[in-house]
Amino acid sequence: MRYLPLSPTEREDMLARMGLAHIDDLFADAADKLLKDPLDLPGRKTELEVERAMEALAAKNLAASAVPFFLGAGAYKHHVPASVDHLIQRSEFLTSYTPYQPEISQGTLQVLFEFQTQVARLTGMDVANASMYDGSTATAEAVLMAHRVTRRRKALLSGGLHPHYAETARTLSDMADDEILALPPDPLAREDLIAQIDDSLSCVVVQSPDVFGHLRDLRPLAEACKAKGVLLVAVVTEVLALGLVESPGAQGADIVVAEGQSIGNGLNFGGPYLGLFATREKFVRQMPGRLCGQTFDSQGRRGFVLTLSTREQHIRREKATSNICTNSGLCALAFSIHLSLLGEKGLRELALVNHANAVALAEAIETIPGVKLLNGGFFNEFCVELPGSAADFVERAAGQKILAGVPASRLSPGAGLDNLLLIASSEINTDDDRAALVAALREEAAR
Numbered sequence: 001m002r003y004l005p006l007s008p009t010e011r012e013d014m015l016a017r018m019g020l021a022h023i024d025d026l027f028a029d030a031a032d033k034l035l036k037d038p039l040d041l042p043g044r045k046t047e048l049e050v051e052r053a054m055e056a057l058a059a060k061n062l063a064a065s066a067v068p069f070f071l072g073a074g075a076y077k078h079h080v081p082a083s084v085d086h087l088i089q090r091s092e093f094l095t096s097y098t099p100y101q102p103e104i105s106q107g108t109l110q111v112l113f114e115f116q117t118q119v120a121r122l123t124g125m126d127v128a129n130a131s132m133y134d135g136s137t138a139t140a141e142a143v144l145m146a147h148r149v150t151r152r153r154k155a156l157l158s159g160g161l162h163p164h165y166a167e168t169a170r171t172l173s174d175m176a177d178d179e180i181l182a183l184p185p186d187p188l189a190r191e192d193l194i195a196q197i198d199d200s201l202s203c204v205v206v207q208s209p210d211v212f213g214h215l216r217d218l219r220p221l222a223e224a225c226k227a228k229g230v231l232l233v234a235v236v237t238e239v240l241a242l243g244l245v246e247s248p249g250a251q252g253a254d255i256v257v258a259e260g261q262s263i264g265n266g267l268n269f270g271g272p273y274l275g276l277f278a279t280r281e282k283f284v285r286q287m288p289g290r291l292c293g294q295t296f297d298s299q300g301r302r303g304f305v306l307t308l309s310t311r312e313q314h315i316r317r318e319k320a321t322s323n324i325c326t327n328s329g330l331c332a333l334a335f336s337i338h339l340s341l342l343g344e345k346g347l348r349e350l351a352l353v354n355h356a357n358a359v360a361l362a363e364a365i366e367t368i369p370g371v372k373l374l375n376g377g378f379f380n381e382f383c384v385e386l387p388g389s390a391a392d393f394v395e396r397a398a399g400q401k402i403l404a405g406v407p408a409s410r411l412s413p414g415a416g417l418d419n420l421l422l423i424a425s426s427e428i429n430t431d432d433d434r435a436a437l438v439a440a441l442r443e444e445a446a447r
Contacts, residue, residue, distance in 0.1 A: 025198040056256025062398055064267055068433035072381045072424025073211065074135070074162050074237040075270065076262045079428055084264050084338045093333055099292075103307045108329065109304035112292040117335040122242045123256040124249025125278035129289035131332040132275030135259030136168040139205065139235055141277065141288045141322055142255045143169050146203035146231040147178060148286050148321065154179040155203050156196055159186030160210030162237055163411045169205070185415050187374055187383055187408065189214040194224040202229070203255075205236040206249070211411065212422065215245060231255060238262055239276065239435040240426075241379040243351030255279045258439075263339030265331050274331035282309070288322030350427060354380035357434070358425040364438045365423075370445040374420070379422040383408065387445055390421040397440045404437055 008016075011023070045053065064077055073075070087093075092107035099105030099112075112130040119128035131137040143155045155173065157166050157180060166182050173180045183191055189212070193204060204225055208216040218234060225232045234248035236258035248256045260274035261267075279287050285308070293307030305417065342350060358380040365384060366373050372385040386393055390407035397404035408420035425434065 026376060036125050062401065064403065067401045067403055068436045069403045069428065069442075070405045070423045070425060070433075070437055071403050072238070073345060073411060074164065074259060074420050075267055075273075076238055076240070076380075076424060076426060077267055077428055078240065078426050080264060080266055080334075080338065081341060081447050083341060084334050087337045088330065088333050099133065099306065099406060102303065104302060108333075109292050109306070111334050111336055112329075113266055113294060113304050113332050115332050116292060116341075118336060118339050119260075119276050119278055122239065122247065123236075123253075123276070123278040124247030124251075125253075125256055125289070126249075126281035127291070128276065128278035128282050129287055131260075131328050132257075132289055133328060134261075134273040134275045135235070135237055135257060135270065136165045136275075138257035138259075138275035138277045139165045139233070140169040140172040142233045142257050143178075143180075143203060143205065144172060144176070145255065145283070145286050145288060145321065146233060147176075149231060149283055150202040150229060152200060152202035153177075154181065154201050155205060156193070156201050157182040158204070158206040158210070159183035160189060160193050160212060160214060160216070161205055161207045162211045165235060165237075167208070176263070185212075185408070185412050185417060186210070187417065187420055189210045189216065193221055197228050197230055199222050199228045199230075201230045203231040203233050205233040205235060207237065209236075209241055209245070209381065210236070212408070212420075213375050213382040215377045216359070217380065218248060218251035218253060224252075226252070230435060233257065236276075238379060238381065238424075240347075240351055240354060243347040244355060245379060249278070254283070256300045257322060260335045263342075264334035264336070272328055274328045274335055286321055299306065351379075353427045354425075357429050358382065361423065361425045361429070361434045361437070364434060367443050368438070368442050371441055377425050380426055381422060384423060384441075386419050386421055386441075388447065389418050391418070393421065393441075393444050397437075398445070400436075400440055402436055402440055404440060 015023065069077055093111060099108045102109060116128040116130060120126065125224065132141065146155065147153055157169065170180045193206065197204060204221065206216060206218065206221060208218060210216060218232065223230045231254040232252060233255045234253035236242060239258045239260050240262045256278045258276040260276045265274060277287065277289060289304055291308040292304055295303050295305050297303050339347065358378060362373055362382050367370055370387040373382060374385060375382040391409055393402050394407055405421045405423040408417035408422055
């Protein structure tokens, strides 16, 4: 086969060097332990038969675009204009994956420069990097950055932080022998974070809107953190909220991280997504990832370059601020194009539509006896308490062709949240969609 790089003679030489007679000997240990009996797999099929089998499997799924859809909890369904998918394919942006050679990567570098400007303005911060993997890894990197800035090794995580984000931060911290103090889930937004702050902390990590949909005033927390030399890390999982809600930077946050999937990017079966990271200018050299900047050539023409690249690919490992090896370049491009098409006025109007749709749904749900709304304020997602299991209701609703929301127990198993349901309503939901969900909830409450 012409696609195999090694000849039979070369493979025999490699096996001889290892003292093996056959390639199967490489897997002898695994075969003895794992492959004693033949795997229960179908025999060979033609390409057409495989396509039919895969289509049959896919048909068992309930597609997000085919039914009333109210799932959120960190991944949100929004309308992405066809112009976004068209523009990301333009030749100006189809440069090398990593723009190490600026002379042939000006399209990519300029987009990233503009992207950074957009993220900085959205978050109310001085500087933003050229994207990260996703919101959860950006959060974990923010914790590590806070450790470097403060020279302390302990972080406090709010109970309103998305559990997956908290787990990601915990995973990276465990590997570095850092301490994570994670408060229990806080569905009523009653936790007292200020009482937990002392000068042993490097940072406090708080999400707004939080995983239960509550909007939080960060100002008192920011002041308390500043008094103890602690950094405030603000997390946003629904970046569209920043079109309506006051930015975390304006409320005093030191680092802002977010999931950018909502703008320009579909659900994509859970990824790839887009991590946003912004901070104060005085912390820029501790910011992970890389930073694109503007310059001028010898003839005075504007150009774009990598200004700061403090990750392992660029400098010695012990000097790196991050082990993240890439940025979500295509997702960042889609984000930047969609946001440019919207403009400031369009973003604000889209955010208002989202909020109005969610308010209309929440008000209708509040009329159902036995179903309780837990939020005093929210953007486009809120939490309700059902008379029975939320997970069971979601399964029954799916049988009625309604994707009703995310059970809180799915995010935090064993935390006593079995009756809580997270419901998101964006611009994609129609009056008929909302009426179908309300009817299903009313039927559930009457069971």
